[in-house]
Amino acid sequence: MFAWWGLFTWVPSYLQLPVGQGGRGFPAGLTTTMLVALNLTGMLPGYASFGWVADKLGRRNSFVLYTLLAACLVPLYAHASDPKMLLLLGTPVAFFGTGFFSGSGISGSELFPTRVRARALGFTYNGARTLSSIAPTVIGYVGQRRGLGWAFYLCAASFFLAMLTATQLPETKGKILE
Numbered sequence: 001m002f003a004w005w006g007l008f009t010w011v012p013s014y015l016q017l018p019v020g021q022g023g024r025g026f027p028a029g030l031t032t033t034m035l036v037a038l039n040l041t042g043m044l045p046g047y048a049s050f051g052w053v054a055d056k057l058g059r060r061n062s063f064v065l066y067t068l069l070a071a072c073l074v075p076l077y078a079h080a081s082d083p084k085m086l087l088l089l090g091t092p093v094a095f096f097g098t099g100f101f102s103g104s105g106i107s108g109s110e111l112f113p114t115r116v117r118a119r120a121l122g123f124t125y126n127g128a129r130t131l132s133s134i135a136p137t138v139i140g141y142v143g144q145r146r147g148l149g150w151a152f153y154l155c156a157a158s159f160f161l162a163m164l165t166a167t168q169l170p171e172t173k174g175k176i177l178e
Contacts (some may be wrong), residue, residue, distance in 0.1 A: 001128045001129060001131035001135075002130075002131070002132040002134075002155075002158045003070065003071075003074075003097065003135075003155040003156070003158035003159040003162065004097060004098065004101070004132075004135075004152075004155075005132050005133070005135040005136055006132075006138065006139035006152075006154060006158065007093075007097060007135075007139070007152060007155040008094075008097070008098075008138065009072065009135070009136040009139065009170075010139050010143060010148050010151070010152075011035070011038075011090075012031060012035060012144035013143075013148065014148040014149070014152075015030075015031040015034060015035075015086070016028060016031045017126040017148065019081075020141055020149025021147070021148075022123055022146070022148045022149060022150070022151075023148060024081060024086065026083065031039045032048060034066055034083065034086065034090065035089070037062075037083070037087055037132060038087075038088075038090045038091060038093075038094045041091045041095075041100040042090065042091040042092065042093065042094025042095040042098070043094045043095070045095060045096050046066075046094060046095035046096060046097070046098045046099030047099055047101060047102050048102075049095075049099055049102075049105070049174070050066065050099045050100065050102035050103050050106075051074070051102055051106060052100075053065070053099075053171070054064075054102075054103055054106055058171050058173040059107045059110065059169070059171060059172050059173055060107075060166055060167070060169050060171045061171075062100075062103060062165055063103055063107070063162075063163070063169070064110070064163050064166045065096075066096045066097075066099050066100040066103075067096070067100055067159045067162040067166060068159075068160070068163045069092065069096040069161070070093060070096040070097040070100070070156075070167035071157075071159035071160040071163060072156075072158040073089060073092055073093045073096065073097075074093055074097070074152055074153075074155055074156035074159065075152070075153060076089050076157050077090055077093050077124075078148075078149040078150070078153065078156075079091040079149065080095045080150040087110060090169060097159065100162070104125055105120075105121070106144060106167065107119040107172060108120065108124060108125065109121065109177070110172035110175050110177060111172060113167070113171070113178040114177065114178050115178075129174035135155075135158075135177075138154065139151045139152070139154060139155065142154060
């Protein structure tokens with residue numbers, strides 16, 4: 001969640017800030033168009049696809065796939081300067097960088113036994129939200145000193161850390177729930 005909140009909180013500013021301040025210097029109209037396109041062609045399909053992918057590849061493999069691809073694509077996005085390239089890269093960044101959220105309910109429901117499931121899901125999901133609430137501030141702070149493109153590397157590193165964590169989860173596809 002740190003990666004998502006850090007990245008997608010700052011993408012609008014990144015696209016609009018002058019190049020000298022670490023942004024891409026696009027006018028407001030182009031920035032808005034790009035953000036709507038990212039939402040419609042990246043985030044929404046990514047979020048909707050995770051369940052299907054998890055049924056095919058398994059929960060763990062799907063988390064690994066989505067977070068690894070997000071980790072690899074974010075640095076490319078951070079270095080792109082052409083609007084077409086930003087849109088071309090931004091779509092899969094939004095797809096994979098948002099899609100993994102859909103797996104939280106699936107995997108959490110299958111990891112925890114029935115007697116503690118609701119509490120465990122609430123604690124882990126909201127605990128992660130609480131911890132990741134510092135992401136916009138951290139990314140903004142680093143962005144002021146080094147530029148937002150450089151700060152997005154922290155988001156990529158966070159996606160990579162999430163991928164490493166996912167490799168340690170048990171596979172729950174087909175598991176009979178308690």
